[in-house]
Amino acid sequence: MVEQTAIPISGIILAGGIGSRFWPLSRSQYPKQVLRLLGSESMIQSTIERLLPRIPLERLLVVTNAGQSDVISLELRRKGWQGIRLILEPEGRNTAPAVGLAAALLGEDPTGLLAVFPADHFIREPDSLLAALAQGAVWATAGYLVTFGIPPSRPETGYGYIKQGAPLGRAGTGFAVDRFIEKPDLARAQAFLDEGGYYWNSGIFLFRRDVLLAAMARHLPEVHRGLVRLMEDANQDLLAQIYRDFPNISLDHGIMERADQVAVVPVEMGWNDVGTWGALQDIFPRDGQGNVILGRSLDLDSKGCTIYAQNRLVATIGLKDVIVVDTPDATLVCHRERVQEVKDLVAELNRREMVESVQHLTVERPWGSYTVMEEGSGYKVKQIEVSPGSRLSLQMHQRRAEHWVVVQGTARVTIGTDVKLVTSNQSVYIPLKTAHRLENPEAKPLRIIEVQTGSYLGEDDIQRLDDDYSRS
Amino acid sequence: MVEQTAIPISGIILAGGIGSRFWPLSRSQYPKQVLRLLGSESMIQSTIERLLPRIPLERLLVVTNAGQSDVISLELRRKGWQGIRLILEPEGRNTAPAVGLAAALLGEDPTGLLAVFPADHFIREPDSLLAALAQGAVWATAGYLVTFGIPPSRPETGYGYIKQGAPLGRAGTGFAVDRFIEKPDLARAQAFLDEGGYYWNSGIFLFRRDVLLAAMARHLPEVHRGLVRLMEDANQDLLAQIYRDFPNISLDHGIMERADQVAVVPVEMGWNDVGTWGALQDIFPRDGQGNVILGRSLDLDSKGCTIYAQNRLVATIGLKDVIVVDTPDATLVCHRERVQEVKDLVAELNRREMVESVQHLTVERPWGSYTVMEEGSGYKVKQIEVSPGSRLSLQMHQRRAEHWVVVQGTARVTIGTDVKLVTSNQSVYIPLKTAHRLENPEAKPLRIIEVQTGSYLGEDDIQRLDDDYSRS
Numbered sequence: 049m050v051e052q053t054a055i056p057i058s059g060i061i062l063a064g065g066i067g068s069r070f071w072p073l074s075r076s077q078y079p080k081q082v083l084r085l086l087g088s089e090s091m092i093q094s095t096i097e098r099l100l101p102r103i104p105l106e107r108l109l110v111v112t113n114a115g116q117s118d119v120i121s122l123e124l125r126r127k128g129w130q131g132i133r134l135i136l137e138p139e140g141r142n143t144a145p146a147v148g149l150a151a152a153l154l155g156e157d158p159t160g161l162l163a164v165f166p167a168d169h170f171i172r173e174p175d176s177l178l179a180a181l182a183q184g185a186v187w188a189t190a191g192y193l194v195t196f197g198i199p200p201s202r203p204e205t206g207y208g209y210i211k212q213g214a215p216l217g218r219a220g221t222g223f224a225v226d227r228f229i230e231k232p233d234l235a236r237a238q239a240f241l242d243e244g245g246y247y248w249n250s251g252i253f254l255f256r257r258d259v260l261l262a263a264m265a266r267h268l269p270e271v272h273r274g275l276v277r278l279m280e281d282a283n284q285d286l287l288a289q290i291y292r293d294f295p296n297i298s299l300d301h302g303i304m305e306r307a308d309q310v311a312v313v314p315v316e317m318g319w320n321d322v323g324t325w326g327a328l329q330d331i332f333p334r335d336g337q338g339n340v341i342l343g344r345s346l347d348l349d350s351k352g353c354t355i356y357a358q359n360r361l362v363a364t365i366g367l368k369d370v371i372v373v374d375t376p377d378a379t380l381v382c383h384r385e386r387v388q389e390v391k392d393l394v395a396e397l398n399r400r401e402m403v404e405s406v407q408h409l410t411v412e413r414p415w416g417s418y419t420v421m422e423e424g425s426g427y428k429v430k431q432i433e434v435s436p437g438s439r440l441s442l443q444m445h446q447r448r449a450e451h452w453v454v455v456q457g458t459a460r461v462t463i464g465t466d467v468k469l470v471t472s473n474q475s476v477y478i479p480l481k482t483a484h485r486l487e488n489p490e491a492k493p494l495r496i497i498e499v500q501t502g503s504y505l506g507e508d509d510i511q512r513l514d515d516d517y518s519r520s
Numbered sequence: 521m522v523e524q525t526a527i528p529i530s531g532i533i534l535a536g537g538i539g540s541r542f543w544p545l546s547r548s549q550y551p552k553q554v555l556r557l558l559g560s561e562s563m564i565q566s567t568i569e570r571l572l573p574r575i576p577l578e579r580l581l582v583v584t585n586a587g588q589s590d591v592i593s594l595e596l597r598r599k600g601w602q603g604i605r606l607i608l609e610p611e612g613r614n615t616a617p618a619v620g621l622a623a624a625l626l627g628e629d630p631t632g633l634l635a636v637f638p639a640d641h642f643i644r645e646p647d648s649l650l651a652a653l654a655q656g657a658v659w660a661t662a663g664y665l666v667t668f669g670i671p672p673s674r675p676e677t678g679y680g681y682i683k684q685g686a687p688l689g690r691a692g693t694g695f696a697v698d699r700f701i702e703k704p705d706l707a708r709a710q711a712f713l714d715e716g717g718y719y720w721n722s723g724i725f726l727f728r729r730d731v732l733l734a735a736m737a738r739h740l741p742e743v744h745r746g747l748v749r750l751m752e753d754a755n756q757d758l759l760a761q762i763y764r765d766f767p768n769i770s771l772d773h774g775i776m777e778r779a780d781q782v783a784v785v786p787v788e789m790g791w792n793d794v795g796t797w798g799a800l801q802d803i804f805p806r807d808g809q810g811n812v813i814l815g816r817s818l819d820l821d822s823k824g825c826t827i828y829a830q831n832r833l834v835a836t837i838g839l840k841d842v843i844v845v846d847t848p849d850a851t852l853v854c855h856r857e858r859v860q861e862v863k864d865l866v867a868e869l870n871r872r873e874m875v876e877s878v879q880h881l882t883v884e885r886p887w888g889s890y891t892v893m894e895e896g897s898g899y900k901v902k903q904i905e906v907s908p909g910s911r912l913s914l915q916m917h918q919r920r921a922e923h924w925v926v927v928q929g930t931a932r933v934t935i936g937t938d939v940k941l942v943t944s945n946q947s948v949y950i951p952l953k954t955a956h957r958l959e960n961p962e963a964k965p966l967r968i969i970e971v972q973t974g975s976y977l978g979e980d981d982i983q984r985l986d987d988d989y990s991r992s
Contacts, residue, residue, distance in 0.1 A: 072835070346868060348861055361850040361876050363544070363865055366858035370842065372851075378833040379844075379851055386838035389820055393835055396818060404833050421893045422903060422969075426944070427927035429901070429969055431894060451947050453923045453971040455899035472898070473973040475923050475947065497894075497901055499925040499969045501945040 055185045057254070058160060059103040060150040063092055063112045063120055063167035064140055068394040068405075069324045069387065072378040073356070076398075077407045081167040082119045085322065086331060090123050091168040096132070098174035099165065102181055105131045109154060110167070111146045113137045119412055138288040144264075144302035145271055145294040147253075151260050152275040153282065161188050162260065164253040164299070170331055172318025177252075180315035184254040187222050192311040193263060193304060194254040195225065197247025198319045203237035206323055208249040208300065210312050211240075225310040228300060247312060250319055253299065260303070267306040270295065324387035325371045325380075328354045343374075352384065378404045414517040415440050416488075418498075428505045432486070434459070434494040439487035441515035448502030448509060450478040452486070457494035460487040483513055527657045529726070530632060531575040532622040535564055535584045535592055535639035536612055540866040540877075541796045541859065544850040545828070548870075549879045553639040554591050557794065558803060562595050563640040568604070570646035571637065574653055577603045581626060582639070583618045585609045591884055610760040616736075616774035617743055617766040619725075623732050624747040625754065633660050634732065636725040636771070642803055644790025649724075652787035656726040659694050664783040665735060665776060666726040667697065669719025670791045675709035678795055680721040680772065682784050683712075697782040700772060719784060722791055725771065732775070739778040742767065796859035797843045797852075800826050815846075824856065850876045886989040887912050888960075890970075900977045904958070906931070906966040911959035913987035920974030920981060922950040924958070929966035932959040955985055 067080020074080045081092040089097065096108060112120050114136050124132050135150060147164050154162065163181060171177055177196075184194040197210045208231055212223035228249065232240065240246035255263075264272040274290035295302070304310055320327050329352075332340045339350055343357030350367040357374045364372065369384040382390060397405035410419040415438040422429040434440070434457075442462065452461070453475040461470050462485035463478055469489075470476055478484045480502065488494035512519055539552020546552045553564040561569065568580060584592050586608050596604050607622060619636050626634065635653060643649055649668075656666040669682045680703055684695035700721065704712065712718035727735075736744040746762035767774070776782055792799050801824075804812045811822055815829030822839040829846045836844065841856040854862060869877035882891040887910040894901040906912070906929075914934065924933070925947040933942050934957035935950055941961075942948055950956045952974065960966035984991055 346865065348865055363850065364853045365861050365865060366855035367842065367853060370853065372853050374851055378835065379846055381836045381839060381842065381844050381853055383838035389837050393818065393820055393837060421901065424927065424967065429893065449945055451925045455896065455971065455973055473921055475949065477947065495896065497971045499927065501927055
C-alpha cells in the first residue's frame with residue numbers, strides 16, 4: 049500500500065438531499081443524512097467521523113441548502129464540530145454544480161486535492177476507505193479524476209457500474225476507466241459479475257482542484273463561467289442568480305463520463321449507499337428467518353422482513369418480505385420489492401399537503417426540541433426540551449396564552465419585565481400579547497409541558513423580539 | 521310468515537368474552553363487544569338495538585363478568601339503557617353455565633321463552649332475525665330447543681354446522697336437527713354446500729325456561745344442582761362457590777348436541793360472527809383491488825388487504841392479503857391467512873406482561889375517560905375528559921402533585937375546603953396529600969390537561985374519600 053500522509057486533502061460533504069425513500073423516518077425538514085438509522089450517530093456524523101483521521105475539521109466543507117441548514121448545523125454542533133464550513137445552495141442542482149461551488153469557494157490552494165463524499169452512505173471499514181484515499185491521492189496528484197469502485201458481491205441492479213481499463217500501476221492500485229454504465233438489468237449485472245473488472249460506482253471522488261475546474265470549463269462551460277464570476281465576487285445575490293441558470297446534472301454525467309483522464313481505485317470497505325429501506329437487510333444481522341427486527345416488536349413466524357419500531361409496539365404475524373417502519377405519527381408497510389416507490393408515496397403526500405411528509409411530531413430547534421402531544425379545538429399541548437445553557441427567543445403571541453409546567457430541571461422565565469426561576473413541579477402563565485422567554489440556565493436538560501389555549505394556535509403566531517439564532 | 525307477537529320473549533345477551541383475536545383494538549379491559557368496529561355503535565349496542573322491536577329493555581339481561589362490567593355498563597348508559605339487568609359471572613365457564621345462570625335468575629315465568637344472543641355478532645338484516653324469532657317461538661313453545669341456522673354461502677371452515685332432519689311444518693319454517701358438526705375441513709365444508717340441508721350454527725338459541733332447565737337436569741346435572749340452590753338463595757358467595765365447580769362447557773356441547781327435541785330455523789340475515797380481522801372483508805365494501813381501507817390511509821397498489829387506521833397515518837405499498845390495524849400505542853401487521861394467531865400473539869404479550877394487552881392509552885371511566893399522553897422520569901401528562909354532570913371521586917394522593925389546565929368547558933374544583941369554578945385557559949395546582957375533586961357542572965364536555973409530578977405516579981396512589989360510583 050502506498051502511504052501519502054504528506055498530501056493534504058480537503059473534503060466536500062454532499063448533504064443536500066431529502067432521501068424521501070426513507071419516509072416516514074425522513075421528512076422534507078428532517079432529511080436522511082440526519083437520521084440515526086444505523087446506530088447512535090446520524091449518517092452525516094458517521095460520514096465525517098470516518099474522515100477525521102485523514103482530513104481535519106478545518107479542511108471539511110458541507111454543501112446543503114437553506115431548508116436543511118438548521119438540522120445539519122445541529123448535528124455538527126452536537127459533535128463539537130462548529131469549525132466545519134457550511135455552504136448553502138440556493139436551490140438543488142444535483143452534484144456537478146454543488147461540487148463546482150465547493151471547489152470555487154475552497155480557493156486557498158489552486159492545485160490542492162479535493163475529495164467528494166455523499167453524507168448518507170454506510171461504510172463498515174473506514175480504514176479501507178482511508179487507505180484507498182491515500183492510493184487515490186497518487187493518481188489525483190498525477191492529474192487523474194479519481195473514482196472509487198466497489199468490487200460487486202451480487203448482481204445489484206440499483207447501482208451504476210464502472211468498467212476498468214488499463215492498470216495504472218501495481219496490481220489493484222488503480223485503473224484507467226474504460227466506461228461508466230447506468231444501472232443495468234439483472235442479466236447485464238450478472239454478466240458484469242461473471243466477466244470481472246466491473247465496480248459499483250460509490251459516488252466518492254478525488255481530484256486536484258485545478259483539474260476539476262479545467263474539466264468543468266471543457267464539459268460544463270456554463271457552470272464554469274458562473275463559478276468564475278463567483279470566485280471574483282462571492283455574494284448571495286449573485287449565487288442565487290447563477291444557480292437559477294445552472295443545469296441540473298450529476299458529477300458523473302456532467303464530468304466523469306465525459307473526461308479523458310479518469311481513474312478508478314478499487315476498494316472493499318463494506319460499502320452500502322443505503323438507498324432504500326431494503327438496505328437494512330444488508331447492513332444489520334438477520335435472524336434465523338432472514339428478518340431484521342429493530343425496536344419494540346413481537347413477531348410470529350415472519351420471513352425476510354424488516355421491522356423498524358421507534359417506540360410504539362409493532363406486532364407481526366406470518367409476513368413474507370414485508371418492511372414495516374413505525375414512527376409516532378405515521379407507519380409504512382411496504383413489500384420489499386416495492387421500496388423504490390416510497391418516493392412516489394411521498395410525492396402523493398406532498399400533493400395532498402399532508403404534514404407527515406414535512407416534519408415529525410418532534411421538531412428540532414437550535415435551542416432543543418418540541419413535540420406536539422395533542423391538538424384539540426382551542427388548545428394544543430407540547431413537550432418542550434431546552435438544551436443546557438440555551439434559550440428560546442424573547443417572543444410574543446397575539447392570539448394564544450400559554451401555561452408552562454416545569455417537569456424536569458429549572459427554567460429561567462421572563463414574563464414582561466419579571467424574571468424568575470421556575471423549578472420542577474412549578475408552573476407559570478403567559479398571557480397573550482406579553483413578551484416572554486424560556487431559558488435553561490443549568491447544565492442539565494430542562495423539560496416543560498406547555499398548554500396553549502387560544503383562537504389560533506399556528507406556529508406563525510410569533511413575534512421574535514430577540515433571538516440568539518438571528519431568526520425573525 | 522307466522523306472526524307471534526303475543527308471546528313475550530326474554531333476551532339473554534352473552535357478553536363475557538375478550539375477543540383477543542381483535543387485538544390491538546380489543547384489550548383485556550376493553551373487550552370486543554364494546555368496540556366500535558363496524559360503525560358508530562359498539563357491538564353490544566347494535567346487538568341490543570336490533571332486538572328492541574321484539575324484546576323490551578326490561579326483558580333483557582346481559583351476562584358478563586366483574587372485570588368488564590364497568591365498560592359494558594357505560595355502553596348501556598350511553599344509550600340510556602340503564603334498565604337492562606347485568607349479571608356478573610364470578611369467572612368464565614363458557615356458555616352453558618352462563619345461560620343456566622341467566623335462566624335461573626329470570627324466575628318470573630316458569631314457562632316463559634328465553635332467547636340467547638352473542639353480544640358481538642354482525643347482522644345486516646335485523647328484520648329477518650325478528651321474523652325468525654317469531655317462527656322459532658312457535659317451535660320453542662311446543663317444547664323444542666331451537667337453534668337458528670344460516671344457509672352457508674361459501675365452504676367456510678371457521679364455523680360449526682347443523683344438519684337438518686325432518687321438516688317440522690311448512691317448507692323452510694323449521695326442521696328437527698339431525699346433528700351438530702364441528703368446524704369441518706375445506707373438503708367437508710364443500711361437500712355440505714354441495715349436498716344442501718346444512719347450516720352455519722349462529723349461536724343464537726330460543727327455548728322455554730322449563731325446557732332448558734329440564735335439559736340441564738338431564739345432561740348437565742351438576743350445573744342444574746347448582747342452579748337449583750341459587751334459585752333458592754341467590755347470593756354472591758354462593759354464586760362464587762357454585763361457579764368454581766361448574767364445568768367449562770358450551771351450550772352447544774353441553775345441551776344442544778345431547779338433547780332430543782332440537783329444532784333449527786333457517787334464517788338468511790347477512791350474519792357474520794366477526795370472529796377475526798378477516799371478517800371485515802366480508803362486511804365492508806371492497807375497492808377494485810379487493811381492499812377494505814378504513815381511516816387515515818394511503819395505498820399504492822395493494823390487493824386483498826384490510827387497513828384499519830384509527831387516527832395515525834398508515835401508508836401501504838404493494839401488499840397482498842395483509843391486514844394492518846393501527847392504534848395509538850400498537851400496530852398489528854398480519855397475513856390474512858394467519859388471523860387466528862392473533863390470539864397466540866396476545867397470549868405472548870400477556871406472558872411478557874406488556875400493558876398493550878390490557879388497556880389502551882385512553883381508559884374509559886364511569887365519569888368519562890383519560891388518555892395518557894406522556895410518561896417521563898418524575899412526571900406524567902394526561903388528558904382528562906369529564907362527561908356533563910359527572911365528577912371524579914373526592915380523592916388524595918400521597919406521592920404526587922397535579923397541575924390542571926382547563927382547555928374546554930368549565931370545571932368545579934375542590935381543593936381542601938376550597939371550591940371554585942375554573943374555566944378554559946385557567947389552571948389550578950393540587951399539592952400532594954390534599955383532598956381534591958374534579959367535577960363538570962355543565963351540560964357540555966369538560967376537558968383538562970393534567971400534569972402530574974412526583975416520586976411515584978402509579979394509578980394505585982389514590983385514596984378515595986367519596987365516590988359516586990362506590991369505588992374504594
